[in-house]
Amino acid sequence: MTHLSSRAHYVLLLCVMVAVLTAPTKAKAQDCCYIPQGETDHVGPSLVQLANGATVQGFFMGVNNNLGTYFNGRLTEEGPGNQGSNTCWWNGAANNLDPQHPAVSGGTWTVGSLIVWGGTVVQSNVYNTYGYDYVGVTTTAVDYVRTNGPGNHIALPCTYTIYQIMYISCPDEQDTPDYAYNTHTDTIYAKQVVNCRISNDDVCETTNYVTP
Amino acid sequence: MTTTKRVTPPLAMALGNLLLIMNLTAPAQVTQKPRYTMHATVTHQSHTAVVVATDPRPLMQATEAVAGEYGILIDYEDPPYQSSYDRVDNTDPTWRTAHPGAPGVTRIAGAQFTCAFPEIVDPMNSAQREDALTTILSEYSSSGNPGRFKLATTGTNRLAFIGVGVRDDGGQMMTSAPILDTPVTLVGNEHDLWSALSAVMNQVTQESGSKVVPGDVPVGFLATTSSQLSASGQPARAVILQILNASRRKLIYGLLYDPDVKTYFLNIIPASRIVTGLDGERRYYPLD
Numbered sequence: 001m002t003h004l005s006s007r008a009h010y011v012l013l014l015c016v017m018v019a020v021l022t023a024p025t026k027a028k029a030q031d032c033c034y035i036p037q038g039e040t041d042h043v044g045p046s047l048v049q050l051a052n053g054a055t056v057q058g059f060f061m062g063v064n065n066n067l068g069t070y071f072n073g074r075l076t077e078e079g080p081g082n083q084g085s086n087t088c089w090w091n092g093a094a095n096n097l098d099p100q101h102p103a104v105s106g107g108t109w110t111v112g113s114l115i116v117w118g119g120t121v122v123q124s125n126v127y128n129t130y131g132y133d134y135v136g137v138t139t140t141a142v143d144y145v146r147t148n149g150p151g152n153h154i155a156l157p158c159t160y161t162i163y164q165i166m167y168i169s170c171p172d173e174q175d176t177p178d179y180a181y182n183t184h185t186d187t188i189y190a191k192q193v194v195n196c197r198i199s200n201d202d203v204c205e206t207t208n209y210v211t212p
Numbered sequence: 213m214t215t216t217k218r219v220t221p222p223l224a225m226a227l228g229n230l231l232l233i234m235n236l237t238a239p240a241q242v243t244q245k246p247r248y249t250m251h252a253t254v255t256h257q258s259h260t261a262v263v264v265a266t267d268p269r270p271l272m273q274a275t276e277a278v279a280g281e282y283g284i285l286i287d288y289e290d291p292p293y294q295s296s297y298d299r300v301d302n303t304d305p306t307w308r309t310a311h312p313g314a315p316g317v318t319r320i321a322g323a324q325f326t327c328a329f330p331e332i333v334d335p336m337n338s339a340q341r342e343d344a345l346t347t348i349l350s351e352y353s354s355s356g357n358p359g360r361f362k363l364a365t366t367g368t369n370r371l372a373f374i375g376v377g378v379r380d381d382g383g384q385m386m387t388s389a390p391i392l393d394t395p396v397t398l399v400g401n402e403h404d405l406w407s408a409l410s411a412v413m414n415q416v417t418q419e420s421g422s423k424v425v426p427g428d429v430p431v432g433f434l435a436t437t438s439s440q441l442s443a444s445g446q447p448a449r450a451v452i453l454q455i456l457n458a459s460r461r462k463l464i465y466g467l468l469y470d471p472d473v474k475t476y477f478l479n480i481i482p483a484s485r486i487v488t489g490l491d492g493e494r495r496y497y498p499l500d
Binding site for chain 1: 248250251267268269272276290302303304307308311314316317319320406410425426427428429430431432433434435436461466468469470472473475476477479481482484493494495496498500
């Protein structure tokens with residue numbers, strides 16, 4: 001039989017206490033902040049509310065995981081991902097401040113909340129959806145690239161590529177983990193514009209738009 | 213000791229002579245396009261920092277680098293470049309061949325701009341910020357690059373380089389009124405921010421006669437954010453800043469002029485601290 005010294009007893013007791021205290025806490029933390037496994041994108045209307053928004057595509061966004069977690073009420077937020085690119089840009093072009101960083105706006109959405117556009121409710125209280133993410137460049141920018149790009153060494157089609165990281169708030173509001181790394185592309189052709197939102201699923205929409 | 217004797221073969225001599233002849237017969241006025249860089253760099257010395265920009269709009273590129281290095285808010289406005297002293301031909305030769313009768317395209321005639329300025333130790337210190345930016349402005353004005361600018365404090369912890377001069381057809385500097393000095397009015401109180409911004413651009417276009425259109429703007433974000441806004445004959449710049457502040461995000465604007473289409477493009481992006489990693493990738497950390 002092995003005898004433990006009083007010091008060894010103390011260390012053993014400490015280890016047991018630590019194990020007892022930490023195990024449930026970890027489990028609790030995981031329980032209280034389930035995150036989505038990704039996003040679902042469905043093509044919505046283009047940004048027709050805007051005079052020059054016909055080439056900006058709305059994607060109706062949803063979040064889910066295989067546990068069926070109810071995400072309504074939690075905040076999603078976008079942030080910039082990796083360095084983007086913009087093959088529609090030339091030195092001196094006036095329609096972009098930072099061609100390697102076609103900006104995500106850093107928008108926030110509340111999952112399942114009212115979705116308001118220009119003061120009008122367009123969608124309300126939908127399970128695990130958070131509204132429209134608009135991807136694209138305005139017809140003003142499309143016209144500018146088509147008209148001035150080729151003379152400025154830009155070959156059509158050309159593409160804006162934007163990287164977006166999505167975050168979601170935890171119910172205790174203590175943490176905002178990331179849950180999706182998305183890629184958005186806007187490709188300008190001579191007579192079409194193709195906008196894609198590449199998340200769990202790759203969804204693209206082609207808009208026929210001819211520069212006047 | 214080893215010596216080598218280099219023998220020039222007859223074909224190389226012939227090619228060399230041919231190249232020499234071609235070089236002699238080339239047009240005397242060749243516009244050499246500077247080797248532009250995608251971004252300006254900021255390096256730090258003991259009490260100074262040095263910004264190096266190489267761009268058609270070097271002050272704008274320097275502004276972006278300094279703002280991103282220190283995490284400060286600096287907006288930028290082009291003056292309306294027009295003369296051949298501020299613009300150079302940028303037409304793709306292949307495109308020119310296919311479109312012999314077309315007018316072609318130009319770019320702003322800026323090149324390299326290097327400036328050592330007093331180090332900004334505390335970016336929240338307004339005196340340090342203004343000291344640095346005043347030095348940059350002063351150096352730019354004597355650099356030979358296009359445009360004359362002024363530095364304006366446009367809000368709390370916010371500054372702007374505003375274009376106030378261009379060269380005329382004789383090469384002389386002349387003053388130009390900043391287009392965002394145009395007074396505008398917002399009718400009503402509650403506005404979504406995109407509608408308000410559109411109203412500002414439309415009014416400036418109508419009042420000034422110069423077209424102002426959106427460039428890179430976070431339309432979706434602005435259109436889904438509403439706020440109490442009011443303006444009665446205030447400068448468009450002040451109203452734009454009111455809109456940006458109402459977004460409750462730290463956004464900056466750049467107003468860029470393209471003389472080929474005689475149009476101003478209003479660009480709005482999140483203000484970010486920019487850090488270049490060891491892999492060379494720039495990473496953006498929004499200030500808010």
